[in-house]
Amino acid sequence: xxxxxxNTLSAELIVRTxxxxxxxxxxxxxxxxxxxxxxxxxxxxxxxxxxxxDELYDAVRDHLMGLLPDVxxxxxxxxxxxxVCGSLRVLMLQHxxxxxxxxxxxxxxxxxxxxxxxxLGVLRSAGFDPETAARxxxxxxxxxxxxxxxxxxxxxxxxxxxxWRRLRTTMESLSAREFPTVVELxxxxxxxxxxxxxxxxxxxxxxxxxxxxx
Amino acid sequence: xxxxxxNTLSAELIVRTxxxxxxxxxxxxxxxxxxxxxxxxxxxxxxxxxxxxDELYDAVRDHLMGLLPDVxxxxxxxxxxxxVCGSLRVLMLQHxxxxxxxxxxxxxxxxxxxxxxxxLGVLRSAGFDPETAARxxxxxxxxxxxxxxxxxxxxxxxxxxxxWRRLRTTMESLSAREFPTVVELxxxxxxxxxxxxxxxxxxxxxxxxxxxxx
DNA sequence: CGCCGTACTATACACTGTACGTTAGGAGCA
DNA sequence: TGCTCCTAACGTACAGTGTATAGTACGGCG
Numbered sequence: 001x002x003x004x005x006x007n008t009l010s011a012e013l014i015v016r017t018x019x020x021x022x023x024x025x026x027x028x029x030x031x032x033x034x035x036x037x038x039x040x041x042x043x044x045x046x047x048x049x050x051x052x053x054d055e056l057y058d059a060v061r062d063h064l065m066g067l068l069p070d071v072x073x074x075x076x077x078x079x080x081x082x083x084v085c086g087s088l089r090v091l092m093l094q095h096x097x098x099x100x101x102x103x104x105x106x107x108x109x110x111x112x113x114x115x116x117x118x119x120l121g122v123l124r125s126a127g128f129d130p131e132t133a134a135r136x137x138x139x140x141x142x143x144x145x146x147x148x149x150x151x152x153x154x155x156x157x158x159x160x161x162x163x164w165r166r167l168r169t170t171m172e173s174l175s176a177r178e179f180p181t182v183v184e185l186x187x188x189x190x191x192x193x194x195x196x197x198x199x200x201x202x203x204x205x206x207x208x209x210x211x212x213x214x
Numbered sequence: 215x216x217x218x219x220x221n222t223l224s225a226e227l228i229v230r231t232x233x234x235x236x237x238x239x240x241x242x243x244x245x246x247x248x249x250x251x252x253x254x255x256x257x258x259x260x261x262x263x264x265x266x267x268d269e270l271y272d273a274v275r276d277h278l279m280g281l282l283p284d285v286x287x288x289x290x291x292x293x294x295x296x297x298v299c300g301s302l303r304v305l306m307l308q309h310x311x312x313x314x315x316x317x318x319x320x321x322x323x324x325x326x327x328x329x330x331x332x333x334l335g336v337l338r339s340a341g342f343d344p345e346t347a348a349r350x351x352x353x354x355x356x357x358x359x360x361x362x363x364x365x366x367x368x369x370x371x372x373x374x375x376x377x378w379r380r381l382r383t384t385m386e387s388l389s390a391r392e393f394p395t396v397v398e399l400x401x402x403x404x405x406x407x408x409x410x411x412x413x414x415x416x417x418x419x420x421x422x423x424x425x426x427x428x
Numbered sequence: 429c430g431c432c433g434t435a436c437t438a439t440a441c442a443c444t445g446t447a448c449g450t451t452a453g454g455a456g457c458a
Numbered sequence: 459t460g461c462t463c464c465t466a467a468c469g470t471a472c473a474g475t476g477t478a479t480a481g482t483a484c485g486g487c488g
Binding site for chain 1: 327349357424
C-alpha cells in the first residue's frame with residue numbers, strides 16, 4: 001500500500017520546503033512541524049536528515065548562498081567589490097530569512113566558502129596584503145549584514161500599518177526642545193532609511209577609504 | 215496574610231530581571247515564564263505592565279540604550295563619532311542581547327532617540343547637510359550593528375568547544391584547489407575576526423571616506 | 429461601611445523541539 | 459523463494475513556550 005513510502009524525503013527537498021515556509025510565514029513562525037506537515041510526514045521524519053533545527057538552518061543558509069553569482073571579471077576591482085556586496089544584498093532582500101541566518105550562525109559550508117573565496121580573491125588580486133585583505137573582507141561582509149538587516153527591518157515596519165503608526169506617533173511625541181536634531185531631521189531619516197542609495201552611500205564610503213596599495 | 219501582596223512589581227523591576235536572565239541564560243532560552251518565576255509571580259502578572267513579549271523587549275532595549283554616555287565635547291568631530299560608535303560597541307559586547315534587540319525591532323523610545331540625537335548633532339555641527347548627516351548616521355549605525363553582531367557571534371563560537379571544533383574541521387576540509395585564497399588566508403581570517411583592531415579598521419575606512427564639507 | 433478599579437492568580441489552549449521506542453519497506457544473500 | 463538486516467518514517471510522550479480568559483482579593487475612595 002502507499003502508506004509510509006520509502007525515500008520520498010531528501011535533505012534537498014526538506015531544505016527547499018523549509019525555505020518556502022520561512023518566506024511565506026516569516027522566520028519567527030517557522031517550525032519543524034510545519035515543514036513536516038507540508039511534506040505530509042511526521043515531525044520526527046526530518047531527524048533522519050538533520051540532527052536538529054540548527055543543522056537545518058545551516059543547510060538553508062548554505063543553499064541560499066549557493067544562489068549567489070560568481071564575481072564578474074574584466075572590471076576594476078572596486079566594481080567587483082560592489083558587485084559582490086550588491087548581489088549579496090539583493091539575495092538577502094529576496095530572502096529576508098538569510099539575514100537572520102547569517103547573523104545567528106557561523107559562516108561554514110561549501111557555498112559560503114565559495115562566496116568568501118570570490119571576495120578574498122578580488123582583494124588579493126587588487127594587491128592587498130593577506131591581513132588587509134582579511135580585515136577588509138570582514139568589514140565589507142559585516143557592513144552588508146548590518147545595512148541589509150536594518151533595511152529589512154524598516155521595510156517590515158513600513159508594511160505593518162500598526163507598527164508604522166506607532167513609530168510615527170512616538171517620533172512626533174519627541175520634544176523638539178530635548179531632541180532638536182532628531183526632530184529637524186525626521187524627514188531625512190525617514191527618506192534615507194533603506195534603498196539602493198543608502199546602501200551605495202555607505203559602501204562608497206568604505207571604498208573611498210580603501211587605497212590600492214603602492 | 216502575605217499572599218498576593220500588591221505593588222511588589224513594577225515595569226522597571228521586570229525589565230531589570232529580564233535583562234539579568236537574558237544575560238545569564240542567553241536570548242534563546244529567555245522566557246516570560248522564567249522572569250515571572252524569578253520574581254516569584256505567576257506568568258500572567260507581567261501582562262499588567264507589558265502587552266506582550268515584544269513590548270518587554272522594547273523596554274529592555276531602551277533601558278540598555280539609556281546606559282550609553284553622552285557625546286564627549288571639545289574633541290574633533292571624528293573622535294566624537296569614534297566615541298559614540300565605540301561606546302555602543304562596548305555596550306553591545308557587555309550585553310549581547312542588545313545586538314539581537316536592535317536587529318529585530320525598530321528604533322523607538324526615549325533613550326534611543328537620545329543616542330540618535332547625540333550622533334546627529336555631531337554630524338550637523340561638523341557641517342554636514344541634513345541629508346548627508348542622516349545617511350551617515352544610518353551608515354555608522356548599521357556598520358556597528360553588523361560588525362558587533364558578527365563579533366559576538368564569533369566569540370560565542372569560540373567559547374563553545376563543540377562548535378569551534380566543527381568550524382575548524384570544516385575549514386580544514388576545504389579543498390585548497392577549489393578555494394585557494396580562503397585556505398591561504400585562514401590564519402588571517404581567524405586572527406582578524408573580532409577585536410578592537412578589526413572594529414576600528416572598518417570604522418576608520420568609513421571616516422576616511424567622509425570629508426568635512428567646504 | 430460599601431464599592432470599584434486594579435494587581436495578581438488559576439486554568440487552559442495551541443503550539444514548540446525533540447527523546448524514545450516501534451514498525452514496515454526494500455536490499456542482499458542463502 | 460524465503461530470511462535477515464538496515465533504516466526511513468511513525469507514534470507517543472514530555473517539558474516547555476506565549477497568551478486568552480476568567481476569577482479573586484486588596485487599597486483607596488465615596
